[in-house]
Amino acid sequence: MKKYNIVDLFSGAGGFQIGFERQGFKVLLSTDFDADCENVHKINRPKVPFLKIDIHDLDSDTIDKYVKKGSNIDVLIGGPPCQGFSTIGKRISSDPNKRTAFDPRNTLFREYIRILRYLQPKFFLMENVEGLLTRDKGRIFAEIKKTFAETGYDFNYVILNAADYGVPQIRNRVFFYGNRVGVKMHPPTPQYGESTGKPYKTVGEAISDLADKGDDPSINHVALKHGAINIRRYSLIPEGGRLPEDNLPPELYRKNFGNTFKRLHRNKPSLTMVPGHNAFPIHPWLNRSLTVREAARIQTFPDSYIFAGPRQKQCMQVGNAVPPLLAEVWAKYLREELDKYYARI
Incomplete structure:
Protein backbone atom coordinates (compact mmCIF):
# COMPACT_ATOMS: atom_id res chain seq x y z
CA MET A 1 0.00 0.00 0.00
CA LYS A 2 1.52 3.30 -1.12
CA LYS A 3 1.98 5.83 1.67
CA TYR A 4 0.27 9.13 1.04
CA ASN A 5 1.01 12.21 3.15
CA ILE A 6 -1.41 14.35 5.13
CA VAL A 7 -1.30 17.40 7.39
CA ASP A 8 -4.00 17.73 10.07
CA LEU A 9 -5.04 21.16 11.39
CA PHE A 10 -7.26 21.68 14.46
CA SER A 11 -6.51 18.06 15.32
CA GLY A 12 -8.35 17.86 18.64
CA ALA A 13 -8.19 14.29 19.91
CA GLY A 14 -7.21 12.98 16.48
CA GLY A 15 -10.36 11.23 15.22
CA PHE A 16 -9.73 12.45 11.68
CA GLN A 17 -6.17 11.10 11.80
CA ILE A 18 -7.16 7.65 13.01
CA GLY A 19 -9.35 7.11 9.95
CA PHE A 20 -6.63 8.23 7.56
CA GLU A 21 -3.92 6.23 9.30
CA ARG A 22 -6.04 3.09 8.96
CA GLN A 23 -5.95 3.62 5.21
CA GLY A 24 -2.18 3.93 5.16
CA PHE A 25 -1.79 7.71 5.18
CA LYS A 26 1.27 9.18 6.90
CA VAL A 27 0.72 12.23 9.12
CA LEU A 28 3.56 14.69 8.52
CA LEU A 29 2.25 17.30 10.96
CA SER A 30 -0.65 17.59 13.40
CA THR A 31 -1.55 20.85 15.17
CA ASP A 32 -3.87 22.11 17.90
CA PHE A 33 -3.64 24.85 20.52
CA ASP A 34 -5.00 22.75 23.43
CA ALA A 35 -2.53 21.27 25.94
CA ASP A 36 -4.75 18.30 26.83
CA CYS A 37 -5.14 17.42 23.15
CA GLU A 38 -1.36 17.60 22.90
CA ASN A 39 -1.17 15.03 25.71
CA VAL A 40 -3.67 12.79 23.91
CA HIS A 41 -1.40 12.76 20.88
CA LYS A 42 1.71 12.10 22.98
CA ILE A 43 -0.02 9.13 24.63
CA ASN A 44 -1.52 7.59 21.52
CA ARG A 45 0.79 8.55 18.65
CA PRO A 46 4.13 9.67 20.09
CA LYS A 47 5.94 9.31 16.77
CA VAL A 48 3.64 11.69 14.88
CA PRO A 49 4.97 15.29 14.85
CA PHE A 50 2.55 17.42 16.88
CA LEU A 51 2.74 21.17 17.26
CA LYS A 52 0.84 22.92 20.05
CA ILE A 53 0.19 26.35 18.58
CA ASP A 54 -2.51 28.95 17.98
CA ILE A 55 -3.31 28.54 14.27
CA HIS A 56 -2.80 32.28 13.72
CA ASP A 57 0.85 31.81 14.66
CA LEU A 58 1.41 28.88 12.31
CA ASP A 59 3.44 30.68 9.67
CA SER A 60 5.47 29.35 6.75
CA ASP A 61 8.75 29.34 8.70
CA THR A 62 7.19 27.24 11.45
CA ILE A 63 5.58 24.84 8.98
CA ASP A 64 8.88 24.40 7.16
CA LYS A 65 10.49 23.08 10.34
CA TYR A 66 8.10 20.12 10.26
CA VAL A 67 7.07 19.78 6.63
CA LYS A 68 9.98 20.29 4.27
CA LYS A 69 9.57 22.75 1.43
CA GLY A 70 8.34 20.88 -1.60
CA SER A 71 7.07 17.93 0.43
CA ASN A 72 4.52 15.88 -1.41
CA ILE A 73 1.38 16.75 0.56
CA ASP A 74 -1.51 14.68 -0.73
CA VAL A 75 -4.34 15.74 1.59
CA LEU A 76 -4.93 18.57 4.06
CA ILE A 77 -7.57 17.69 6.66
CA GLY A 78 -9.01 19.57 9.62
CA GLY A 79 -12.08 20.78 11.45
CA PRO A 80 -11.88 24.45 12.48
CA PRO A 81 -13.96 25.11 15.62
CA CYS A 82 -17.33 26.40 14.52
CA GLN A 83 -17.29 29.62 16.55
CA GLY A 84 -14.13 30.47 14.66
CA PHE A 85 -12.71 33.19 16.84
CA SER A 86 -9.57 33.37 18.92
CA THR A 87 -10.32 34.78 22.37
CA ILE A 88 -6.74 34.90 23.59
CA GLY A 89 -6.28 38.23 25.32
CA LYS A 90 -3.83 39.76 22.89
CA ARG A 91 -6.15 38.92 19.99
CA ILE A 92 -9.01 41.10 21.28
CA SER A 93 -8.94 44.60 19.87
CA SER A 94 -11.32 47.43 19.08
CA ASP A 95 -9.19 48.40 16.08
CA PRO A 96 -11.08 47.21 12.93
CA ASN A 97 -7.74 46.80 11.14
CA LYS A 98 -6.60 44.16 13.65
CA ARG A 99 -7.86 40.69 14.51
CA THR A 100 -10.83 40.80 16.86
CA ALA A 101 -12.99 38.17 18.45
CA PHE A 102 -16.04 39.48 16.60
CA ASP A 103 -14.68 40.05 13.11
CA PRO A 104 -16.08 37.43 10.71
CA ARG A 105 -13.10 37.98 8.41
CA ASN A 106 -10.99 36.27 11.04
CA THR A 107 -12.94 33.06 11.48
CA LEU A 108 -10.71 30.04 11.73
CA PHE A 109 -11.72 28.61 8.37
CA ARG A 110 -9.69 31.45 6.87
CA GLU A 111 -6.61 30.14 8.68
CA TYR A 112 -7.27 26.69 7.24
CA ILE A 113 -7.49 28.16 3.74
CA ARG A 114 -4.36 30.26 4.30
CA ILE A 115 -2.41 27.11 5.05
CA LEU A 116 -4.09 25.31 2.16
CA ARG A 117 -2.71 27.98 -0.15
CA TYR A 118 0.78 27.57 1.27
CA LEU A 119 0.98 23.76 1.35
CA GLN A 120 -0.79 23.25 -1.99
CA PRO A 121 -1.96 19.69 -1.24
CA LYS A 122 -3.59 17.75 -4.05
CA PHE A 123 -6.82 17.26 -2.06
CA PHE A 124 -8.36 18.87 0.99
CA LEU A 125 -11.16 17.90 3.39
CA MET A 126 -12.58 20.26 6.01
CA GLU A 127 -15.29 19.32 8.53
CA ASN A 128 -17.66 21.55 10.47
CA VAL A 129 -21.08 21.67 12.12
CA GLU A 130 -24.14 21.74 9.89
CA GLY A 131 -25.28 25.02 11.45
CA LEU A 132 -22.34 26.80 9.86
CA LEU A 133 -24.34 26.94 6.63
CA THR A 134 -27.01 29.18 8.14
CA ARG A 135 -25.08 30.98 10.86
CA ASP A 136 -25.09 34.78 10.70
CA LYS A 137 -27.87 34.57 8.08
CA GLY A 138 -25.63 32.59 5.75
CA ARG A 139 -22.92 35.24 5.56
CA ILE A 140 -20.18 33.02 6.96
CA PHE A 141 -21.05 30.25 4.51
CA ALA A 142 -21.00 32.73 1.62
CA GLU A 143 -17.59 33.92 2.77
CA ILE A 144 -16.29 30.36 2.93
CA LYS A 145 -17.45 29.62 -0.62
CA LYS A 146 -15.95 32.87 -1.90
CA THR A 147 -12.63 32.27 -0.17
CA PHE A 148 -12.34 28.68 -1.39
CA ALA A 149 -13.14 29.83 -4.94
CA GLU A 150 -10.21 32.23 -4.78
CA THR A 151 -7.76 29.38 -4.08
CA GLY A 152 -8.07 27.87 -7.54
CA TYR A 153 -9.19 24.54 -6.08
CA ASP A 154 -12.23 22.78 -7.46
CA PHE A 155 -14.40 22.43 -4.36
CA ASN A 156 -17.82 21.37 -3.15
CA TYR A 157 -19.58 20.59 0.11
CA VAL A 158 -21.95 17.96 1.45
CA ILE A 159 -23.83 17.22 4.67
CA LEU A 160 -23.25 13.64 5.82
CA ASN A 161 -24.94 11.70 8.60
CA ALA A 162 -22.35 9.53 10.36
CA ALA A 163 -24.97 6.81 10.90
CA ASP A 164 -25.05 6.25 7.12
CA TYR A 165 -21.45 5.03 7.33
CA GLY A 166 -21.62 2.61 10.25
CA VAL A 167 -21.28 5.02 13.18
CA PRO A 168 -23.98 4.23 15.81
CA GLN A 169 -24.93 7.88 16.06
CA ILE A 170 -27.13 10.38 14.25
CA ARG A 171 -24.54 13.04 13.56
CA ASN A 172 -24.92 15.51 10.70
CA ARG A 173 -21.80 17.42 9.73
CA VAL A 174 -20.82 19.45 6.69
CA PHE A 175 -17.68 18.50 4.76
CA PHE A 176 -15.96 20.84 2.34
CA TYR A 177 -13.81 18.92 -0.13
CA GLY A 178 -11.85 19.63 -3.27
CA ASN A 179 -8.69 19.17 -5.28
CA ARG A 180 -6.33 20.90 -7.73
CA VAL A 181 -5.57 17.87 -9.93
CA GLY A 182 -8.68 17.75 -12.10
CA VAL A 183 -10.63 15.06 -10.25
CA LYS A 184 -14.43 15.21 -10.34
CA MET A 185 -15.05 14.34 -6.72
CA HIS A 186 -18.16 12.94 -5.11
CA PRO A 187 -18.98 12.23 -1.45
CA PRO A 188 -18.79 8.65 -0.17
CA THR A 189 -21.87 6.51 -0.86
CA PRO A 190 -24.00 5.66 2.21
CA GLN A 191 -23.47 2.14 3.49
CA TYR A 192 -26.27 1.88 6.07
CA GLY A 193 -29.83 3.12 6.41
CA GLU A 194 -33.11 2.73 4.59
CA SER A 195 -31.67 3.40 1.12
CA THR A 196 -29.15 0.56 1.49
CA GLY A 197 -31.25 -2.17 3.10
CA LYS A 198 -28.74 -2.42 5.96
CA PRO A 199 -29.97 -1.24 9.39
CA TYR A 200 -28.10 1.40 11.31
CA LYS A 201 -25.61 0.31 13.95
CA THR A 202 -27.06 0.74 17.44
CA ASN A 320 -15.85 17.31 19.11
CA ALA A 321 -14.02 14.64 17.12
CA VAL A 322 -14.72 13.42 13.62
CA PRO A 323 -15.78 9.78 14.15
CA PRO A 324 -12.76 7.69 13.08
CA LEU A 325 -14.96 5.31 11.09
CA LEU A 326 -16.42 8.16 9.03
CA ALA A 327 -12.93 9.60 8.56
CA GLU A 328 -11.79 6.20 7.31
CA VAL A 329 -14.59 6.14 4.72
CA TRP A 330 -13.34 9.47 3.37
CA ALA A 331 -9.73 8.25 3.52
CA LYS A 332 -10.56 5.12 1.53
CA TYR A 333 -12.23 7.22 -1.16
CA LEU A 334 -9.32 9.68 -1.33
CA ARG A 335 -6.81 6.83 -1.47
CA GLU A 336 -8.62 5.43 -4.50
CA GLU A 337 -8.56 8.83 -6.19
CA LEU A 338 -4.86 9.27 -5.40
CA ASP A 339 -4.08 5.79 -6.74
CA LYS A 340 -5.72 6.73 -10.03
CA TYR A 341 -3.99 10.10 -10.10
CA TYR A 342 -0.52 8.66 -9.61
CA ALA A 343 -1.20 5.91 -12.13
CA ARG A 344 -1.79 8.42 -14.91
CA ILE A 345 1.08 10.85 -14.30
Whole structure:
Protein backbone atom coordinates (compact mmCIF):
# COMPACT_ATOMS: atom_id res chain seq x y z
CA MET A 1 0.00 0.00 0.00
CA LYS A 2 1.52 3.30 -1.12
CA LYS A 3 1.98 5.83 1.67
CA TYR A 4 0.27 9.13 1.04
CA ASN A 5 1.01 12.21 3.15
CA ILE A 6 -1.41 14.35 5.13
CA VAL A 7 -1.30 17.40 7.39
CA ASP A 8 -4.00 17.73 10.07
CA LEU A 9 -5.04 21.16 11.39
CA PHE A 10 -7.26 21.68 14.46
CA SER A 11 -6.51 18.06 15.32
CA GLY A 12 -8.35 17.86 18.64
CA ALA A 13 -8.19 14.29 19.91
CA GLY A 14 -7.21 12.98 16.48
CA GLY A 15 -10.36 11.23 15.22
CA PHE A 16 -9.73 12.45 11.68
CA GLN A 17 -6.17 11.10 11.80
CA ILE A 18 -7.16 7.65 13.01
CA GLY A 19 -9.35 7.11 9.95
CA PHE A 20 -6.63 8.23 7.56
CA GLU A 21 -3.92 6.23 9.30
CA ARG A 22 -6.04 3.09 8.96
CA GLN A 23 -5.95 3.62 5.21
CA GLY A 24 -2.18 3.93 5.16
CA PHE A 25 -1.79 7.71 5.18
CA LYS A 26 1.27 9.18 6.90
CA VAL A 27 0.72 12.23 9.12
CA LEU A 28 3.56 14.69 8.52
CA LEU A 29 2.25 17.30 10.96
CA SER A 30 -0.65 17.59 13.40
CA THR A 31 -1.55 20.85 15.17
CA ASP A 32 -3.87 22.11 17.90
CA PHE A 33 -3.64 24.85 20.52
CA ASP A 34 -5.00 22.75 23.43
CA ALA A 35 -2.53 21.27 25.94
CA ASP A 36 -4.75 18.30 26.83
CA CYS A 37 -5.14 17.42 23.15
CA GLU A 38 -1.36 17.60 22.90
CA ASN A 39 -1.17 15.03 25.71
CA VAL A 40 -3.67 12.79 23.91
CA HIS A 41 -1.40 12.76 20.88
CA LYS A 42 1.71 12.10 22.98
CA ILE A 43 -0.02 9.13 24.63
CA ASN A 44 -1.52 7.59 21.52
CA ARG A 45 0.79 8.55 18.65
CA PRO A 46 4.13 9.67 20.09
CA LYS A 47 5.94 9.31 16.77
CA VAL A 48 3.64 11.69 14.88
CA PRO A 49 4.97 15.29 14.85
CA PHE A 50 2.55 17.42 16.88
CA LEU A 51 2.74 21.17 17.26
CA LYS A 52 0.84 22.92 20.05
CA ILE A 53 0.19 26.35 18.58
CA ASP A 54 -2.51 28.95 17.98
CA ILE A 55 -3.31 28.54 14.27
CA HIS A 56 -2.80 32.28 13.72
CA ASP A 57 0.85 31.81 14.66
CA LEU A 58 1.41 28.88 12.31
CA ASP A 59 3.44 30.68 9.67
CA SER A 60 5.47 29.35 6.75
CA ASP A 61 8.75 29.34 8.70
CA THR A 62 7.19 27.24 11.45
CA ILE A 63 5.58 24.84 8.98
CA ASP A 64 8.88 24.40 7.16
CA LYS A 65 10.49 23.08 10.34
CA TYR A 66 8.10 20.12 10.26
CA VAL A 67 7.07 19.78 6.63
CA LYS A 68 9.98 20.29 4.27
CA LYS A 69 9.57 22.75 1.43
CA GLY A 70 8.34 20.88 -1.60
CA SER A 71 7.07 17.93 0.43
CA ASN A 72 4.52 15.88 -1.41
CA ILE A 73 1.38 16.75 0.56
CA ASP A 74 -1.51 14.68 -0.73
CA VAL A 75 -4.34 15.74 1.59
CA LEU A 76 -4.93 18.57 4.06
CA ILE A 77 -7.57 17.69 6.66
CA GLY A 78 -9.01 19.57 9.62
CA GLY A 79 -12.08 20.78 11.45
CA PRO A 80 -11.88 24.45 12.48
CA PRO A 81 -13.96 25.11 15.62
CA CYS A 82 -17.33 26.40 14.52
CA GLN A 83 -17.29 29.62 16.55
CA GLY A 84 -14.13 30.47 14.66
CA PHE A 85 -12.71 33.19 16.84
CA SER A 86 -9.57 33.37 18.92
CA THR A 87 -10.32 34.78 22.37
CA ILE A 88 -6.74 34.90 23.59
CA GLY A 89 -6.28 38.23 25.32
CA LYS A 90 -3.83 39.76 22.89
CA ARG A 91 -6.15 38.92 19.99
CA ILE A 92 -9.01 41.10 21.28
CA SER A 93 -8.94 44.60 19.87
CA SER A 94 -11.32 47.43 19.08
CA ASP A 95 -9.19 48.40 16.08
CA PRO A 96 -11.08 47.21 12.93
CA ASN A 97 -7.74 46.80 11.14
CA LYS A 98 -6.60 44.16 13.65
CA ARG A 99 -7.86 40.69 14.51
CA THR A 100 -10.83 40.80 16.86
CA ALA A 101 -12.99 38.17 18.45
CA PHE A 102 -16.04 39.48 16.60
CA ASP A 103 -14.68 40.05 13.11
CA PRO A 104 -16.08 37.43 10.71
CA ARG A 105 -13.10 37.98 8.41
CA ASN A 106 -10.99 36.27 11.04
CA THR A 107 -12.94 33.06 11.48
CA LEU A 108 -10.71 30.04 11.73
CA PHE A 109 -11.72 28.61 8.37
CA ARG A 110 -9.69 31.45 6.87
CA GLU A 111 -6.61 30.14 8.68
CA TYR A 112 -7.27 26.69 7.24
CA ILE A 113 -7.49 28.16 3.74
CA ARG A 114 -4.36 30.26 4.30
CA ILE A 115 -2.41 27.11 5.05
CA LEU A 116 -4.09 25.31 2.16
CA ARG A 117 -2.71 27.98 -0.15
CA TYR A 118 0.78 27.57 1.27
CA LEU A 119 0.98 23.76 1.35
CA GLN A 120 -0.79 23.25 -1.99
CA PRO A 121 -1.96 19.69 -1.24
CA LYS A 122 -3.59 17.75 -4.05
CA PHE A 123 -6.82 17.26 -2.06
CA PHE A 124 -8.36 18.87 0.99
CA LEU A 125 -11.16 17.90 3.39
CA MET A 126 -12.58 20.26 6.01
CA GLU A 127 -15.29 19.32 8.53
CA ASN A 128 -17.66 21.55 10.47
CA VAL A 129 -21.08 21.67 12.12
CA GLU A 130 -24.14 21.74 9.89
CA GLY A 131 -25.28 25.02 11.45
CA LEU A 132 -22.34 26.80 9.86
CA LEU A 133 -24.34 26.94 6.63
CA THR A 134 -27.01 29.18 8.14
CA ARG A 135 -25.08 30.98 10.86
CA ASP A 136 -25.09 34.78 10.70
CA LYS A 137 -27.87 34.57 8.08
CA GLY A 138 -25.63 32.59 5.75
CA ARG A 139 -22.92 35.24 5.56
CA ILE A 140 -20.18 33.02 6.96
CA PHE A 141 -21.05 30.25 4.51
CA ALA A 142 -21.00 32.73 1.62
CA GLU A 143 -17.59 33.92 2.77
CA ILE A 144 -16.29 30.36 2.93
CA LYS A 145 -17.45 29.62 -0.62
CA LYS A 146 -15.95 32.87 -1.90
CA THR A 147 -12.63 32.27 -0.17
CA PHE A 148 -12.34 28.68 -1.39
CA ALA A 149 -13.14 29.83 -4.94
CA GLU A 150 -10.21 32.23 -4.78
CA THR A 151 -7.76 29.38 -4.08
CA GLY A 152 -8.07 27.87 -7.54
CA TYR A 153 -9.19 24.54 -6.08
CA ASP A 154 -12.23 22.78 -7.46
CA PHE A 155 -14.40 22.43 -4.36
CA ASN A 156 -17.82 21.37 -3.15
CA TYR A 157 -19.58 20.59 0.11
CA VAL A 158 -21.95 17.96 1.45
CA ILE A 159 -23.83 17.22 4.67
CA LEU A 160 -23.25 13.64 5.82
CA ASN A 161 -24.94 11.70 8.60
CA ALA A 162 -22.35 9.53 10.36
CA ALA A 163 -24.97 6.81 10.90
CA ASP A 164 -25.05 6.25 7.12
CA TYR A 165 -21.45 5.03 7.33
CA GLY A 166 -21.62 2.61 10.25
CA VAL A 167 -21.28 5.02 13.18
CA PRO A 168 -23.98 4.23 15.81
CA GLN A 169 -24.93 7.88 16.06
CA ILE A 170 -27.13 10.38 14.25
CA ARG A 171 -24.54 13.04 13.56
CA ASN A 172 -24.92 15.51 10.70
CA ARG A 173 -21.80 17.42 9.73
CA VAL A 174 -20.82 19.45 6.69
CA PHE A 175 -17.68 18.50 4.76
CA PHE A 176 -15.96 20.84 2.34
CA TYR A 177 -13.81 18.92 -0.13
CA GLY A 178 -11.85 19.63 -3.27
CA ASN A 179 -8.69 19.17 -5.28
CA ARG A 180 -6.33 20.90 -7.73
CA VAL A 181 -5.57 17.87 -9.93
CA GLY A 182 -8.68 17.75 -12.10
CA VAL A 183 -10.63 15.06 -10.25
CA LYS A 184 -14.43 15.21 -10.34
CA MET A 185 -15.05 14.34 -6.72
CA HIS A 186 -18.16 12.94 -5.11
CA PRO A 187 -18.98 12.23 -1.45
CA PRO A 188 -18.79 8.65 -0.17
CA THR A 189 -21.87 6.51 -0.86
CA PRO A 190 -24.00 5.66 2.21
CA GLN A 191 -23.47 2.14 3.49
CA TYR A 192 -26.27 1.88 6.07
CA GLY A 193 -29.83 3.12 6.41
CA GLU A 194 -33.11 2.73 4.59
CA SER A 195 -31.67 3.40 1.12
CA THR A 196 -29.15 0.56 1.49
CA GLY A 197 -31.25 -2.17 3.10
CA LYS A 198 -28.74 -2.42 5.96
CA PRO A 199 -29.97 -1.24 9.39
CA TYR A 200 -28.10 1.40 11.31
CA LYS A 201 -25.61 0.31 13.95
CA THR A 202 -27.06 0.74 17.44
CA VAL A 203 -26.06 1.99 20.87
CA GLY A 204 -26.56 -1.49 22.31
CA GLU A 205 -24.12 -3.00 19.84
CA ALA A 206 -21.54 -0.39 20.77
CA ILE A 207 -21.68 -0.29 24.57
CA SER A 208 -23.75 -3.13 26.08
CA ASP A 209 -20.70 -5.08 27.24
CA LEU A 210 -19.62 -2.12 29.39
CA ALA A 211 -22.84 -1.97 31.44
CA ASP A 212 -21.69 -4.48 34.04
CA LYS A 213 -18.07 -3.38 34.02
CA GLY A 214 -16.94 -1.37 37.00
CA ASP A 215 -15.03 1.87 36.76
CA ASP A 216 -11.81 1.49 34.79
CA PRO A 217 -9.85 4.75 34.66
CA SER A 218 -7.24 3.11 32.41
CA ILE A 219 -9.73 3.27 29.51
CA ASN A 220 -11.64 6.43 30.60
CA HIS A 221 -14.58 4.32 31.79
CA VAL A 222 -15.61 6.11 34.99
CA ALA A 223 -19.24 6.84 35.84
CA LEU A 224 -20.17 10.27 37.11
CA LYS A 225 -21.37 10.31 40.72
CA HIS A 226 -24.82 11.81 40.22
CA GLY A 227 -26.78 13.36 43.07
CA ALA A 228 -29.88 11.66 44.43
CA ILE A 229 -32.24 14.17 42.80
CA ASN A 230 -30.78 13.66 39.33
CA ILE A 231 -30.89 9.89 39.74
CA ARG A 232 -34.61 10.19 40.55
CA ARG A 233 -35.05 12.32 37.44
CA TYR A 234 -33.18 9.77 35.32
CA SER A 235 -35.40 6.98 36.63
CA LEU A 236 -38.41 8.76 35.10
CA ILE A 237 -36.94 8.95 31.59
CA PRO A 238 -38.18 6.20 29.26
CA GLU A 239 -35.70 4.44 27.01
CA GLY A 240 -35.27 6.54 23.89
CA GLY A 241 -37.21 9.42 25.48
CA ARG A 242 -36.71 12.55 27.50
CA LEU A 243 -37.61 13.75 30.97
CA PRO A 244 -41.38 14.46 31.26
CA GLU A 245 -40.81 18.05 32.32
CA ASP A 246 -44.54 18.88 32.54
CA ASN A 247 -45.29 16.00 34.86
CA LEU A 248 -42.64 16.14 37.56
CA PRO A 249 -42.97 16.28 41.34
CA PRO A 250 -42.19 19.83 42.50
CA GLU A 251 -38.95 18.74 44.18
CA LEU A 252 -37.59 17.45 40.84
CA TYR A 253 -38.47 20.46 38.73
CA ARG A 254 -35.90 23.00 37.60
CA LYS A 255 -35.50 25.38 34.68
CA ASN A 256 -33.68 24.57 31.45
CA PHE A 257 -33.56 20.81 31.17
CA GLY A 258 -31.24 20.04 28.27
CA ASN A 259 -29.96 17.14 26.21
CA THR A 260 -28.37 15.60 29.29
CA PHE A 261 -31.88 14.59 30.33
CA LYS A 262 -32.46 12.44 27.26
CA ARG A 263 -32.06 8.67 27.41
CA LEU A 264 -30.63 6.71 24.52
CA HIS A 265 -32.32 3.60 23.09
CA ARG A 266 -30.30 0.41 22.91
CA ASN A 267 -31.83 -0.59 19.56
CA LYS A 268 -31.27 2.73 17.78
CA PRO A 269 -28.36 4.99 16.92
CA SER A 270 -27.36 7.53 19.53
CA LEU A 271 -28.12 11.20 19.64
CA THR A 272 -25.18 13.34 18.57
CA MET A 273 -22.33 13.13 21.07
CA VAL A 274 -22.07 16.74 22.18
CA PRO A 275 -20.69 17.16 25.71
CA GLY A 276 -22.46 19.56 27.99
CA HIS A 277 -21.37 20.41 31.53
CA ASN A 278 -19.33 17.25 31.87
CA ALA A 279 -22.15 14.90 30.93
CA PHE A 280 -23.33 12.96 27.90
CA PRO A 281 -26.87 11.61 27.34
CA ILE A 282 -28.31 9.00 29.71
CA HIS A 283 -27.43 5.33 29.36
CA PRO A 284 -30.22 3.26 27.77
CA TRP A 285 -30.97 1.26 30.94
CA LEU A 286 -28.73 2.56 33.71
CA ASN A 287 -29.60 5.72 35.65
CA ARG A 288 -26.43 7.59 34.82
CA SER A 289 -24.92 9.49 31.94
CA LEU A 290 -22.55 7.78 29.55
CA THR A 291 -18.94 7.42 30.55
CA VAL A 292 -16.24 8.92 28.36
CA ARG A 293 -15.41 5.44 27.07
CA GLU A 294 -19.03 4.68 26.19
CA ALA A 295 -19.25 7.95 24.28
CA ALA A 296 -15.94 7.12 22.61
CA ARG A 297 -17.33 3.73 21.55
CA ILE A 298 -20.32 5.50 20.00
CA GLN A 299 -17.88 7.80 18.22
CA THR A 300 -16.03 4.62 17.01
CA PHE A 301 -12.77 5.26 18.85
CA PRO A 302 -10.95 2.03 19.76
CA ASP A 303 -10.68 1.14 23.45
CA SER A 304 -6.92 1.40 23.15
CA TYR A 305 -7.21 5.13 22.43
CA ILE A 306 -6.83 7.10 25.66
CA PHE A 307 -8.11 10.61 26.43
CA ALA A 308 -6.34 13.04 28.75
CA GLY A 309 -7.02 15.87 31.16
CA PRO A 310 -10.00 16.60 33.43
CA ARG A 311 -13.18 14.69 32.66
CA GLN A 312 -14.83 17.73 31.08
CA LYS A 313 -11.92 18.05 28.67
CA GLN A 314 -12.11 14.33 27.87
CA CYS A 315 -15.81 14.77 27.06
CA MET A 316 -14.93 17.64 24.73
CA GLN A 317 -12.21 15.60 23.05
CA VAL A 318 -14.66 12.81 22.31
CA GLY A 319 -17.69 14.92 21.42
CA ASN A 320 -15.85 17.31 19.11
CA ALA A 321 -14.02 14.64 17.12
CA VAL A 322 -14.72 13.42 13.62
CA PRO A 323 -15.78 9.78 14.15
CA PRO A 324 -12.76 7.69 13.08
CA LEU A 325 -14.96 5.31 11.09
CA LEU A 326 -16.42 8.16 9.03
CA ALA A 327 -12.93 9.60 8.56
CA GLU A 328 -11.79 6.20 7.31
CA VAL A 329 -14.59 6.14 4.72
CA TRP A 330 -13.34 9.47 3.37
CA ALA A 331 -9.73 8.25 3.52
CA LYS A 332 -10.56 5.12 1.53
CA TYR A 333 -12.23 7.22 -1.16
CA LEU A 334 -9.32 9.68 -1.33
CA ARG A 335 -6.81 6.83 -1.47
CA GLU A 336 -8.62 5.43 -4.50
CA GLU A 337 -8.56 8.83 -6.19
CA LEU A 338 -4.86 9.27 -5.40
CA ASP A 339 -4.08 5.79 -6.74
CA LYS A 340 -5.72 6.73 -10.03
CA TYR A 341 -3.99 10.10 -10.10
CA TYR A 342 -0.52 8.66 -9.61
CA ALA A 343 -1.20 5.91 -12.13
CA ARG A 344 -1.79 8.42 -14.91
CA ILE A 345 1.08 10.85 -14.30
